[in-house]
Amino acid sequence: QLQLVESGGGLVQPGGSLILSCVASGFTMDYYAIGWFRQAPGKEREGVSCISSSGGNTHYGDSVKGRFTISRDNAKNTVYLQMNGLKPEDTAVYYCAAGRGFLVLRGCLPEDFGSWGQGTQVSVSS
Numbered sequence: 502q503l504q505l506v507e508s509g510g511g512l513v514q515p516g517g518s519l520i521l522s523c524v525a526s527g528f529t530m531d532y533y534a535i536g537w538f539r540q541a542p543g544k545e546r547e548g549v550s551c552i553s554s555s556g557g558n559t560h561y562g563d564s565v566k567g568r569f570t571i572s573r574d575n576a577k578n579t580v581y582l583q584m585n586g587l588k589p590e591d592t593a594v595y596y597c598a599a600g601r602g603f604l605v606l607r608g609c610l611p612e613d614f615g616s617w618g619q620g621t622q623v624s625v626s627s
Contacts, residue, residue, distance in 0.1 A: 503616050504528045507597050510621030513587055519623060521582040523597030529535035529602045530554075534603035535573060535580040536614050539623075548609025549595070550582060564590070587625045594620040 509521040523535060536551040550571040551560045559571055570583040581599060603615030 505618035507621040523580040525578045533599040541593040551609040596620045
């Protein structure tokens, strides 16, 4: 059974940093692109960052470019999201997802990812 579990969320002050982890079980992550998405109350789910199965291609949403970095360790079946310079508007539930439809030129589209984790809350506040 394919499962994704996110961790690393929490409360941080503006300007702070967090590292989110997404651990996969029940399948080999090597063949899947992984995406990080977020959803704030009353807002649509937003693509934050995605990484191809090999790790050779990445995409970032405009609101996080230059502040967030996605990486993966296929040997550990884990994808990371390093978040620096956090802002209050980054507050949301962050989800990781696995899929095979990711194309860099199209960006991070939820419909390209078929398996989702339960999410981890990130709150940025002073």
